[in-house]
Amino acid sequence: MTAVAAVKPETWTPRQGEVLEAALSLLVAGGDKLTMNGVARIAHCSKETLYKWFGDRDGLLVATVQWQAAKVGVPRLDRAHLDARALGRVVEDFGRALLSVLASENSVALNRVAVSHAGTTVPDLGTIVLQNGRLEMGRRLKPVLEAGRAVGLLRFADSEQAFRTFFGLVVRDVQIRLLLGDRWRPSEAEIDAEAKAAAEQFFALFGT
Amino acid sequence: MTAVAAVKPETWTPRQGEVLEAALSLLVAGGDKLTMNGVARIAHCSKETLYKWFGDRDGLLVATVQWQAAKVGVPRLDRAHLDARALGRVVEDFGRALLSVLASENSVALNRVAVSHAGTTVPDLGTIVLQNGRLEMGRRLKPVLEAGRAVGLLRFADSEQAFRTFFGLVVRDVQIRLLLGDRWRPSEAEIDAEAKAAAEQFFALFGT
DNA sequence: CATTTGCCGAACCGTACGGTACGGTACGCG
DNA sequence: CGCGTACCGTACCGTACGGTTCGGCAAATG
The missing domain is CATH 1.10.10.60 (Homeodomain-like)
Structure with missing residues (x-):
C-alpha cells in the first residue's frame, strides 16, 4: 500500500x-x-x-x-441499530451527499485543477484530492456496508468492490460531464431522485 | 438541444x-x-x-x-438476430471496449487536457471530447438497448437513463482515479472481469 | 520616543513561451 | 534555366507571470 x-x-x-x-x-x-x-x-x-x-x-x-x-462535511454515519430501513436511509443519504458535493462549483473547479496538475510533473494535487475525495468516501461507507453484511442485510465478497459499484451507480457520468464543461447541472430534485435510484439499484444487486 | x-x-x-x-x-x-x-x-x-x-x-x-x-474504433454493433445471448455479448463487449479506451494512456492524457481547457475560457476541447467520448458512446449503444427492449429482453423507461446506469456500472471510479493520477492501471484481465460483472449487473437491473 | 515586527503596494527581474520574421534548401514547372 | 512554392532551422520580439526587493506605514513592544 x-x-x-x-x-x-x-x-x-x-x-x-x-x-x-x-x-x-x-x-x-x-x-x-x-x-x-x-x-x-x-x-x-x-x-x-x-x-x-x-x-x-x-x-x-x-x-x-x-x-x-476541509470544508466538505462527510455525512454522519450512525452505526446504531441497523435494520433494513436505517441502512437504506444511510446509503441513500450518503449517495445524495456525494452527488451534491461532486456537482458543486467548488468541487468541479477543484477537481479540474487537480486533474490538470496530475498531468504535469509534481503529482501533488491529484493525490490530495484523491485522498480527500474518492478514497475518503470509501473509508467512510465501507464500515457501514460491512456492518450491513454482518447483520445479513447485504451480501458481497469484497467491500471495496461493493463500494466501487455503489460509487458508479451514484456518480454515473455526472462528474466527467461536469469536468468536461457540459453546460448542465443536476437540480436538487434530480440529485435526490438519482440518489434514491442508486440506493435502490444497489440493494437490488447486493441486498438479501 | x-x-x-x-x-x-x-x-x-x-x-x-x-x-x-x-x-x-x-x-x-x-x-x-x-x-x-x-x-x-x-x-x-x-x-x-x-x-x-x-x-x-x-x-x-x-x-x-x-x-x-478519430482513431478510437467504436465497437461494431450487429443488430441482427437479437436473442438474449447475443445481446449479452454485445453489451459486455461494449463495456470492455469502453473500459479499454478510458484506461489507455492516450485517453487519459486527452481527457486531462480537455478538462484543463474546460476550466478556462474558450470551452472548446471539453465539448469535443464530450461529443466524441461519452455522448458518442450513448448514441452507439442506445439503439441496441432499445432493440433489446423491443424484443422484450430489457425493461426500462428511458434509454438515456439506462445507458447512464450502464456507464456507471462499467466505469465506476476508474476514470476519475486515472485522471487524478492514481498509480494503478487495470490489467487486461481486470478489464475483462469488470466488463463481465458490469454486464451481469446491468441485466440484473434491467433484464426481464 | 526608539525599535522591531508584520504587512501593504509597487516596482523590478528573469524566464518561458506564443507568435513572427528571415535566410537557406529542395523540388516541381514553364 | 529561372521562378515559385513549400518547408526547415533559427533568431528574434512581446508579454505574462512567478518570484524578489524595497520603501513606507501602523501597531505592538520596551
Whole structure:
C-alpha cells in the first residue's frame, strides 16, 4: 500500500482563510485565473505575504485545495441499530451527499485543477484530492456496508468492490460531464431522485 | 438541444499526421510538455509550418484531440438476430471496449487536457471530447438497448437513463482515479472481469 | 520616543513561451 | 534555366507571470 499521505491539519489564521477563500474564488472563476498577482489583488494583500505564508504558487494551490477539502462535511454515519430501513436511509443519504458535493462549483473547479496538475510533473494535487475525495468516501461507507453484511442485510465478497459499484451507480457520468464543461447541472430534485435510484439499484444487486 | 458541434472531418496529409502524432506523444508525456517549440523540435518541422497548418496553439490542440478521437474504433454493433445471448455479448463487449479506451494512456492524457481547457475560457476541447467520448458512446449503444427492449429482453423507461446506469456500472471510479493520477492501471484481465460483472449487473437491473 | 515586527503596494527581474520574421534548401514547372 | 512554392532551422520580439526587493506605514513592544 502506498504511504497514505497524511493530510496536514495545517491550521490557518482567519486572515489567511480570507486569502484562501479569494484564491478559491479565482479557481472557480477559471483555473487559469489563479495568478499570484490576481490573488494578491482581490485579497488585498501583498505578494510578499503570499510567498511568506505559502512558499510558492504550488504551496498556495495545495493550501487552497486542502482548505476546500476541509470544508466538505462527510455525512454522519450512525452505526446504531441497523435494520433494513436505517441502512437504506444511510446509503441513500450518503449517495445524495456525494452527488451534491461532486456537482458543486467548488468541487468541479477543484477537481479540474487537480486533474490538470496530475498531468504535469509534481503529482501533488491529484493525490490530495484523491485522498480527500474518492478514497475518503470509501473509508467512510465501507464500515457501514460491512456492518450491513454482518447483520445479513447485504451480501458481497469484497467491500471495496461493493463500494466501487455503489460509487458508479451514484456518480454515473455526472462528474466527467461536469469536468468536461457540459453546460448542465443536476437540480436538487434530480440529485435526490438519482440518489434514491442508486440506493435502490444497489440493494437490488447486493441486498438479501 | 445544444447545436451538435459538427465534428469536422478535417483530413490531414501524412506529414501532418506525423506532426499530430508527435504532439500526441508530448501530450501523453505531460500536459505541459506540449509547447510549439517542443512539437517543432521532435516533429522536425518549423514553427512557421505549425502556425501555417494549425493557426495557433489552440488549433494544434484541437487538431490533436480530433486526430486521436478519430482513431478510437467504436465497437461494431450487429443488430441482427437479437436473442438474449447475443445481446449479452454485445453489451459486455461494449463495456470492455469502453473500459479499454478510458484506461489507455492516450485517453487519459486527452481527457486531462480537455478538462484543463474546460476550466478556462474558450470551452472548446471539453465539448469535443464530450461529443466524441461519452455522448458518442450513448448514441452507439442506445439503439441496441432499445432493440433489446423491443424484443422484450430489457425493461426500462428511458434509454438515456439506462445507458447512464450502464456507464456507471462499467466505469465506476476508474476514470476519475486515472485522471487524478492514481498509480494503478487495470490489467487486461481486470478489464475483462469488470466488463463481465458490469454486464451481469446491468441485466440484473434491467433484464426481464 | 526608539525599535522591531508584520504587512501593504509597487516596482523590478528573469524566464518561458506564443507568435513572427528571415535566410537557406529542395523540388516541381514553364 | 529561372521562378515559385513549400518547408526547415533559427533568431528574434512581446508579454505574462512567478518570484524578489524595497520603501513606507501602523501597531505592538520596551
